[in-house]
Amino acid sequence: MLPYLRASWANAASLHGPGRAARAAIDQAREQVAALVDTHPSQIVFTAGGTEADNLAVKGLVAPRPGRRLLISTIEHPAVLESAQALVGRGWRVGWIPVDAGGRVRLDVLREQLSSGDVGLVAVMAANNETGAVQPVAEVAELARAAGALLHVDAVQMAGKLALRYADTGAHSLALSAHKLYGPKGVGALVLDKAVEFEALLHGGGHEHGLRAGTQNTAAIVGFGAAAALAAEQREQRRSQLASLRETLLAGLRSIPGITLFGGDAPCLPNTLQFALPGFEGESLLMALDKRGVAVSSGSACAAGSGEPSHVLMAMGVDASVARGAIRVSLGRDNSREEVENFLVILQELASGPSLARCNPSVLAGQ
Numbered sequence: 001m002l003p004y005l006r007a008s009w010a011n012a013a014s015l016h017g018p019g020r021a022a023r024a025a026i027d028q029a030r031e032q033v034a035a036l037v038d039t040h041p042s043q044i045v046f047t048a049g050g051t052e053a054d055n056l057a058v059k060g061l062v063a064p065r066p067g068r069r070l071l072i073s074t075i076e077h078p079a080v081l082e083s084a085q086a087l088v089g090r091g092w093r094v095g096w097i098p099v100d101a102g103g104r105v106r107l108d109v110l111r112e113q114l115s116s117g118d119v120g121l122v123a124v125m126a127a128n129n130e131t132g133a134v135q136p137v138a139e140v141a142e143l144a145r146a147a148g149a150l151l152h153v154d155a156v157q158m159a160g161k162l163a164l165r166y167a168d169t170g171a172h173s174l175a176l177s178a179h180k181l182y183g184p185k186g187v188g189a190l191v192l193d194k195a196v197e198f199e200a201l202l203h204g205g206g207h208e209h210g211l212r213a214g215t216q217n218t219a220a221i222v223g224f225g226a227a228a229a230l231a232a233e234q235r236e237q238r239r240s241q242l243a244s245l246r247e248t249l250l251a252g253l254r255s256i257p258g259i260t261l262f263g264g265d266a267p268c269l270p271n272t273l274q275f276a277l278p279g280f281e282g283e284s285l286l287m288a289l290d291k292r293g294v295a296v297s298s299g300s301a302c303a304a305g306s307g308e309p310s311h312v313l314m315a316m317g318v319d320a321s322v323a324r325g326a327i328r329v330s331l332g333r334d335n336s337r338e339e340v341e342n343f344l345v346i347l348q349e350l351a352s353g354p355s356l357a358r359c360n361p362s363v364l365a366g367q
């Protein structure tokens with residue numbers, strides 16, 4: 001990325017030599033990102049991240065299909081959920097695809113909902129960002145296509161971690177984000193079936209085949225390309241290393257009395273795991289772990305007793321009091337076995353100590 005921040009600063013849309021050089025660098029990145037999902041570079045639309053790719057897909061795919069229904073899984077990232085919600089009241093209606101206790105979409109319900117014949121777009125993510133649960137995307141695509149509906153797949157969490165061929169998903173669009181595969185933040189892509197009628201969100205110059213106007217962020221795109229190439233090259237090695245660390249983590253967590261592990265036996269990402277300790281509020285546990293040098297996420301927006309539990313866990317039928325205790329661990333390629341073992345020791349110590357502050361003590365008091 002550095003040459004494109006320092007010396008080669010020309011606008012990739014310019015016709016002069018430096019501009020053409022920047023354009024060539026973007027073309028190479030387009031090929032690298034396309035290769036990650038085994039598709040043609042012309043199907044890659046660079047965006048400013050996964051959120052923009054999801055917005056572009058949901059709004060861009062439904063715009064030419066007014067009056068039709070959107071079917072969205074209940075565990076989608078807010079980038080998809082809120083994009084769909086934003087269309088309600090502007091002529092579109094939204095229906096929800098529920099998930100089972102393991103966090104996988106209910107194909108039986110999807111089939112039933114599609115039978116109404118008025119569905120324009122289905123959105124189901126490839127893998128969930130909280131539980132890591134991998135979704136049956138190919139089956140969803142088969143059902144959606146048979147009903148004449150388009151399919152958008154948010155593959156932000158899956159890309160780079162598990163094998164992902166665009167053609168195999170059966171989707172009309174796929175959202176990707178660079179920072180989930182060690183690329184820079186603020187850059188992503190929408191993989192788009194160009195045969196489908198589509199409306200751009202941003203209007204201006206004809207950048208990105210007229211689908212995303214705005215001067216391209218050359219350095220970020222080049223970084224995304226390089227990260228995608230490395231992810232493709234090292235995917236299996238990274239996957240097996242992460243899966244083995246996750247197994248160690250899972251075995252250690254299972255030995256903590258009363259722990260709840262979310263996601264059950266559903267197929268999942270090799271790096272993601274979500275759990276709750278009885279009597280602990282997620283964000284307090286997060287802060288206690290942070291003090292001991294461990295960076296994790298909580299599965300809720302709990303703050304000072306007013307937080308909402310994770311919509312993903314609620315969709316899985318988890319009790320709100322348990323969901324408020326959720327902690328999400330994301331392992332990365334730089335984590336070591338010692339770090340995982342150290343984390344388990346710290347967690348055991350915290351679990352056997354006094355309970356930490358709770359979101360809503362009255363809810364948890366009965367546990």
Ligand code: PLP
Binds near residue numbers: 186
């Ligand atoms: N979709 C999923 C599943 C995600 O996990 C994220 C980010 O956490 C996004 C979309 C949004 O991507 P970005 O942060 O690049 O906007």
